[in-house]
Amino acid sequence: MSPHPATLDCVPAPVITATSLVKKYKDFAAVDGLDFEVAPGESFGLLGPNGAGKSTTMRMVGAVSTRTSGTLSILGLDPDQHGPEIRSRLGVVPQQDNLDTELRARDNLIVYGRYFGLPRKQVEKRADELLAFAQLEDRAKAKVDDLSGGMKRRLTIARALINDPRILLLDEPTTGLDPQARHILWDRLFRLKEQGTTLVLTTHYMDEAEQLCDRLIVVDKGKIMAEGSPAELIRKHSSREVLEVRFGSDRNAVVAEQLHGSGERIEVLPDRILVYSDNGEAELERITSAGLQPMTSLVRRSSLEDVFLRLTGRSLIE
Amino acid sequence: MSATPLEEHDTAAILAAGAKPRRFGAFYVMEHKLLGMRAYAQTIVATSIGNPLVYLFALGIGLATLVDQNASGLQGVGYLAFVAPALLASAAVTVAAEEATYPFLLGFKWVPIFYAMNAAPISGRQIASGMYLAMLARIVPTVTIYFVIMLLFGAVPSSLGWLMIPAAALTGLAVATLIGSYSSGVEEDKGQMAMIMRFGVLPMFLFSGTFFPLEQLPVYLQWIGWISPLWHGTELSRVFSYGLEEPIWLTVIHVVYLVGLAAWGWLATQRVVTRRLNK
Numbered sequence: 001m002s003p004h005p006a007t008l009d010c011v012p013a014p015v016i017t018a019t020s021l022v023k024k025y026k027d028f029a030a031v032d033g034l035d036f037e038v039a040p041g042e043s044f045g046l047l048g049p050n051g052a053g054k055s056t057t058m059r060m061v062g063a064v065s066t067r068t069s070g071t072l073s074i075l076g077l078d079p080d081q082h083g084p085e086i087r088s089r090l091g092v093v094p095q096q097d098n099l100d101t102e103l104r105a106r107d108n109l110i111v112y113g114r115y116f117g118l119p120r121k122q123v124e125k126r127a128d129e130l131l132a133f134a135q136l137e138d139r140a141k142a143k144v145d146d147l148s149g150g151m152k153r154r155l156t157i158a159r160a161l162i163n164d165p166r167i168l169l170l171d172e173p174t175t176g177l178d179p180q181a182r183h184i185l186w187d188r189l190f191r192l193k194e195q196g197t198t199l200v201l202t203t204h205y206m207d208e209a210e211q212l213c214d215r216l217i218v219v220d221k222g223k224i225m226a227e228g229s230p231a232e233l234i235r236k237h238s239s240r241e242v243l244e245v246r247f248g249s250d251r252n253a254v255v256a257e258q259l260h261g262s263g264e265r266i267e268v269l270p271d272r273i274l275v276y277s278d279n280g281e282a283e284l285e286r287i288t289s290a291g292l293q294p295m296t297s298l299v300r301r302s303s304l305e306d307v308f309l310r311l312t313g314r315s316l317i318e
Numbered sequence: 319m320s321a322t323p324l325e326e327h328d329t330a331a332i333l334a335a336g337a338k339p340r341r342f343g344a345f346y347v348m349e350h351k352l353l354g355m356r357a358y359a360q361t362i363v364a365t366s367i368g369n370p371l372v373y374l375f376a377l378g379i380g381l382a383t384l385v386d387q388n389a390s391g392l393q394g395v396g397y398l399a400f401v402a403p404a405l406l407a408s409a410a411v412t413v414a415a416e417e418a419t420y421p422f423l424l425g426f427k428w429v430p431i432f433y434a435m436n437a438a439p440i441s442g443r444q445i446a447s448g449m450y451l452a453m454l455a456r457i458v459p460t461v462t463i464y465f466v467i468m469l470l471f472g473a474v475p476s477s478l479g480w481l482m483i484p485a486a487a488l489t490g491l492a493v494a495t496l497i498g499s500y501s502s503g504v505e506e507d508k509g510q511m512a513m514i515m516r517f518g519v520l521p522m523f524l525f526s527g528t529f530f531p532l533e534q535l536p537v538y539l540q541w542i543g544w545i546s547p548l549w550h551g552t553e554l555s556r557v558f559s560y561g562l563e564e565p566i567w568l569t570v571i572h573v574v575y576l577v578g579l580a581a582w583g584w585l586a587t588q589r590v591v592t593r594r595l596n597k
Contacts, residue, residue: 064436065596076329084343084439085336092437098430102354111350115438117338163438 020070030056032222043199045213053222054202091160095171106140113162130158150181170201206304225311238302241280245294339439347448370467402473403555404528410490418498419511442592461486481558489551495583
């Protein structure tokens with residue numbers, strides 16, 4: 001029985017498809033059999049600690065690093081054969097800014113636009129639009145070294161958009177930025193998302209993943225631990241609320257013994273104890289009425305950090 | 319930028335978008351590098367004019383009076399005419415050595431623009447080629463200025479003297495690609511670049527028949543000249559500048575050696591850059 005043609009039309013073909021994707025460096029598998037798909041217009045995240053294989057995956061998706069095995073299709077093409085063609089439709093924001101410090105801000109965009117074979121006039125026009133988008137109009141002639149960290153990041157994003165890419169790849173886009181600069185950046189990325197640009201980003205910040213990603217995979221040691229929307233992942237792998245209690249570094253482990261049975265489960269970290277429960281306040285009351293007095297306590301909603309902790313037994317930022 | 323399904327015409331458009339970068343990528347890299355050179359354009363112009371003036375006055379005029387008083391010229395010409403083609407070839411080599419060392423380290427490590435180029439449709443091979451095209455674009459004007467100043471000094475007896483320009487450019491390229499094939503693979507600068515200058519470029523300058531004919535050296539040192547691209551470039555320049563008499567096969571060897579070296583170094587750099595980017 002063949003599927004109805006109308007059904008096929010309704011499901012847009014994925015812009016990225018990875019099957020059993022592997023990247024090995026000698027015997028070490030940095031990426032160890034990833035399977036995922038990204039739909040057009042989707043905002044897709046790879047969440048995981050440093051060294052999880054996120055950046056390696058991004059380089060393969062960016063068609064600059066060849067895979068060891070598995071299949072990979074970007075915009076319907078194999079990056080091994082059509083690297084330059086695929087890259088002509090990608091925008092890439094690397095983990096480390098690689099702007100040319102010998103050039104001024106606007107020239108960085110113009111030179112980069114030329115790499116896509118775009119005519120100079122068109123690139124100049126686009127550069128001015130993007131400087132406005134990145135809120136850097138008044139910095140067009142600035143030297144790159146004179147820009148702040150947040151400005152450099154925004155200039156790098158502007159550069160990545162010079163070819164009007166179908167997919168924007170962002171590797172740790174806000175690492176190292178102060179909170180204000182992060183929020184400005186998130187706002188810009190959210191606008192792109194609204195315009196329908198497909199975003200693929202790696203992060204080890206849960207708030208960033210929750211803000212920007214429609215769907216994400218949690219990656220650890222080159223493997224996918226879980227997949228879903230942030231809300232789904234939290235629902236599936238964690239309780240609604242979390243109670244954090246601190247009894248002091250020396251006592252946490254001892255007290256944890258007495259807390260056994262509290263909530264759905266507990267997690268003992270060196271500096272605090274996490275009690276997973278749908279009602280954090282009730283748990284806190286139970287603990288205090290049992291005569292245990294925590295130094296500090298906090299009830300919060302479950303986050304992706306908790307999901308990660310549950311799945312890997314480790315914290316994201318170590 | 320709307321979310322549409324990928325259809326066949328999309329694939330055709332994507333394939334077409336890669337055509338120009340595939341063909342002209344190296345030129346875009348050159349364009350980028352030349353724009354970057356604007357940042358130190360004044361230094362480039364000042365040294366391009368200052369160098370020949372200083373060297374030709376000091377050696378071609380100053381030292382030449384001494385040499386010409388004590389010998390009836392060298393190889394049938396005065397010392398100025400003898401030393402000038404060698405200095406011109408050396409000028410090309412100086413620029414080559416400068417551009418083929420740190421700029422590669424820069425592009426991979428300190429200001430990693432090579433990765434940015436590669437994230438766009440530019441390949442490692444094109445990056446290497448673009449770097450060498452940019453070097454040539456700097457070397458050719460440098461030696462042309464040198465040539466014009468030599469003319470002003472009356473140091474070019476032959477009407478074929480202008481052929482020194484391509485000869486010197488080829489010499490510069492041979493040295494550049496030789497150094498570049500090494501420096502493009504250097505992960506960390508632990509003084510290797512300074513070593514290249516001190517123990518590679520400087521001895522080459524001194525032992526390549528620049529200031530005196532290579533035959534003046536004892537036989538067991540002459541091999542330094544034979545393997546030195548600068549010696550081959552210098553001799554070739556002398557053939558063009560004042561018709562240095564040497565067997566025709568030797569002139570052919572100069573050209574073949576320099577072209578061979580440049581081609582080998584160019585390809586080797588392409589391989590190194592490609593391998594390094596694909597990690």
